[in-house]
Amino acid sequence: MHKFYNRENELLTLKRVSSNLEHSKGQLSVMVGRRRVGKTRLLNEAFAAGSHRYLYFFISRKTESSLVDEFAQVIRSELSAKFFHPQSLRDIIEFLLEYAKTQPLTVIFDEFQDIDKVNAALFSELQNLWDSYKTSAMMHLICCGSLFSMMVKIFKGKDEPLLNRDDRFFRIQPLQPSYIADVMKDHQQFSAENLLIWWCLSGGIPKYLEWLTVFSQESEDIFEAVISEFSPFIKEGTHRLVEDFGTEHRVYFDILGAIAKGNTSRNKIENYLGMGVGLHLEHLDNNFNVISKNRPITSKETSRDVRYSIADPFLKFWFRFIHANKSAVEMENYTYIRRHIQRDFEVYSGSELESLYRAILIESKQFGRIGGYWDAKGQNEIDVVAINDLDKHILIAEVKRQHKKYNQQKLIEKSQGLLQKLKLKDYTVSYHGLSLDNLQEVMAAPPGLEPGSIA
Structure with missing residues (x-):
């Protein structure tokens, strides 16, 4: 590249x-x-x-x-x-x-x-x-x-x-999805499934895309090359963060490891680690920009209903599969790590497809606000809510790997609480199923303002 x-x-x-x-x-x-x-x-x-x-x-x-x-x-x-x-x-x-x-x-x-x-x-x-x-x-x-x-x-x-x-x-931000797709097309690597994998492994960071273009020429299976003794990806998380985190890097790594395993609320992280992490979470968010605070799109900035996520897709992958297998890395047992990826990647990448789709909608420049939604009980979750206040339009979407699993009626029912809370009068609403099956279609023409443009 x-x-x-x-x-x-x-x-x-x-x-x-x-x-x-x-x-x-x-x-x-x-x-x-x-x-x-x-x-x-x-x-x-x-x-x-x-x-x-x-x-x-x-x-x-x-x-x-x-x-x-x-x-x-x-x-x-x-x-x-x-x-x-x-x-x-x-x-x-x-x-x-x-x-x-x-x-x-x-x-x-x-x-x-x-x-x-x-x-x-x-x-x-x-x-x-x-x-x-x-x-x-x-x-x-x-x-x-x-x-x-x-x-x-x-x-x-x-x-x-x-x-x-x-x-x-x-x-300077990471490259947006359309540029990642350009890199892949230039190296004959583009497909919807591959774009999702490259998104998980690079998050649009040019250096990682460069590594991936080299690896993709060397091996049919990208994970064979990424998870191997010669791969720069193995140590990359440590290289990128240790110097910034300084003497407390172990605590920060433990917190990020806990988030990567699905402990997304402060309460869950503290129970998982058996220690208070309030100050460290503040630092990870404000000083290091490594995590994001996610709230329902209907919530105020001060709301305590916060879910934490690792902001960078590559670091999320690194903590989930490489850091989580530190002992296997020490023993250079890369086959074990690849088996772990083989077992869990489909489910893991399904949730990452959501962050890829949000990035695609951000790049489309059609919306002033993009987020997700869940109610006070943590139920009725909606993957993507994008609001255009200029044209008075709300896009509500569910993200699935396979389009056949999308149920529009169910999404409409789930969205009632969200729409009541938004209190947006005279807005048109469109419902969409976003999947790997229609990824290229959506990238070419992101769901616009007419209801049901990509159902």
């Missing part, structure tokens, strides 16, 4: 800002997106072949002096500054701003939030330097980070030195 998919708007904007620096002077862009989502690739696409001079610095969690040495070397070779010997990161930023007074320059700091671990005082120093040079330096400064809450805090937190210094804020 070396072709570059999607991100056209981001590419154009980044290029436009960097080519206009002589007029605009200092511009600060913030780019946020989870690890592996393709931020570095996007920046590379934007600047590598272009005429804009750009420098890329990765903030790894080292001592300041070793980062200074590393960055100084880059500057000496890229900007022909043979005699540049900085003492601190502040010296480096000041030198680059000074340089940009005479030459347009794009500077990228990746994993910018980790400056906090290297030298937290640097945020204030950067603010002072930026404020004094912004109107004279032709610099496009791009601060890139993978921890959403930290990056928001740095640039939007009311007592933070860099508050509102950003000129634009990019949030």
Whole structure:
């Protein structure tokens, strides 16, 4: 998957800002997106072949002096500054701003939030330097980070030195279903069943799609390749989360493991683990963006009727099948894990088909609100409720792997409580069965506003 998919708007904007620096002077862009989502690739696409001079610095969690040495070397070779010997990161930023007074320059700091671990005082120093040079330096400064809450805090937190210094804020999301389908078609792998499998294994994250395209050429059975000693998927969950979670990673992993096994309420998670998890759930939701809080679409934000789920389909799969079999992984007993997948994947992927369909409806841009519903007793569950308040339309759908299992009459009966609670007068309602059988049809033309367009 070396072709570059999607991100056209981001590419154009980044290029436009960097080519206009002589007029605009200092511009600060913030780019946020989870690890592996393709931020570095996007920046590379934007600047590598272009005429804009750009420098890329990765903030790894080292001592300041070793980062200074590393960055100084880059500057000496890229900007022909043979005699540049900085003492601190502040010296480096000041030198680059000074340089940009005479030459347009794009500077990228990746994993910018980790400056906090290297030298937290640097945020204030950067603010002072930026404020004094912004109107004279032709610099496009791009601060890139993978921890959403930290990056928001740095640039939007009311007592933070860099508050509102950003000129634009990019949030890089995983690829949407139509782009996953494009990748698969380009590698002759597309079918409805395969799309569901690739959704479960990638969640639209470009790096994972890249791995899957390679694996799909090597093996008829994708799980043979994904669950094997040479597969990067086996350790990926650990690689992606351990560093962010820090010393408490075991507790967080236990909670995510419990959610992956179907313990979706706080009460169930606490009973399963035998400990209180309130604070950890807050962190997983707000600081790490790893879990989602789901409430019935009729509920207020403050409602306590919350079900937790792992937000990223790949991590959900990883905790459900790989982390849950840690001992088998240790013993390199991959056959055992594959048997576990063989036994449970059909049921598991049935519920993931729901998240795939929601993503398809989100991508269709037809609805202002999309969610699910269950009543106070946790019954009369409805998989998908999508509301378009502009055209006064409600779409109510049941998701099944096989279309023949969909019963429209039953769905209409189940929806009565939902419609009473929504209290939406003069709205048209359409009922749909969404399955693997009509997946391609729905992707080509998502259920529109006329009742019963795809029944």
